[in-house]
Amino acid sequence: MTPDRKDLPPRQREFEDPDERVRPLPRVLIAVIVVLLAWSGWYLATSTPQMDATLGDGRTAAGFAAPKAGALDGGQVYAGKCAGCHQATGAGVTGVFPPLANSPWVTGSETRLVQILLHGIQGPIEVLGATYNGLMPAWKSLSDEEIAAVATYVRSGFGNSASPVSAATVAAERARTSTRTTSWEGGAALDSVP
Numbered sequence: 426m427t428p429d430r431k432d433l434p435p436r437q438r439e440f441e442d443p444d445e446r447v448r449p450l451p452r453v454l455i456a457v458i459v460v461l462l463a464w465s466g467w468y469l470a471t472s473t474p475q476m477d478a479t480l481g482d483g484r485t486a487a488g489f490a491a492p493k494a495g496a497l498d499g500g501q502v503y504a505g506k507c508a509g510c511h512q513a514t515g516a517g518v519t520g521v522f523p524p525l526a527n528s529p530w531v532t533g534s535e536t537r538l539v540q541i542l543l544h545g546i547q548g549p550i551e552v553l554g555a556t557y558n559g560l561m562p563a564w565k566s567l568s569d570e571e572i573a574a575v576a577t578y579v580r581s582g583f584g585n586s587a588s589p590v591s592a593a594t595v596a597a598e599r600a601r602t603s604t605r606t607t608s609w610e611g612g613a614a615l616d617s618v619p
């Protein structure tokens with residue numbers, strides 16, 4: 426018969442101190458980790474960024490390509506480059522910025538309009554009975570397509586109904602006056618433009 430614990434001498438009466446035993450990871454868990462690593466590595470190696478677009482928000486790489494020439498929006502060019510002075514309505518500002526609506530400079534000769542856009546105007550010009558003497562900036566930094574688009578836009582907007590202007594016309598006018606470094610000196614100078 427084992428002696429009662431309380432009858433033992435003090436040191437043997439104590440319980441053993443608990444110890445932390447070495448417990449290796451269970452084999453099953455190691456197997457799961459190995460399988461997960463192998464699978465994720467395989468997934469990264471084999472998946473491509475060009476996956477089915479319906480999985481995302483529906484955009485495709487082609488949708489980010491630069492817009493094609495000809496699809497240029499003249500209204501957008503006008504809003505960005507012209508509306509600040511000539512106003513979104515094309516009515517201009519009395520005495521300061523001449524109107525584009527009904528203006529013969531806009532609806533008349535298309536080559537003259539292109540010349541106005543390419544080189545700008547600095548000098549007196551009469552528009553619908555009022556004389557303006559301000560500064561119309563030159564826009565030759567714009568591409569042929571942009572100038573054609575905005576010229577077409579002003580010729581067909583604001584109640585105007587003149588024919589569209591092609592980029593080829595702009596290119597020809599640009600080449601014809603490529604040596605010009607100053608703005609047109611006003612309405613009189615522009616009258617000589619065919």
Ligand code: HEC
Nearest residue numbers: 506507510523524525528530546547548557558559560561
């Ligand atoms: C900084 C202000 C300003 C901007 C921007 C501007 N213009 Fe002008 N524009 C003028 C002024 C001022 C005149 C009159 C020039 C003068 O008095 O010598 C004028 C004249 C004209 C004329 C001839 C007169 C008429 O009213 O028909 C046309 C056409 C024209 N601008 C079109 C445009 C177009 C298109 C754009 C944009 C690509 C543009 N302008 C941007 C100030 C501006």
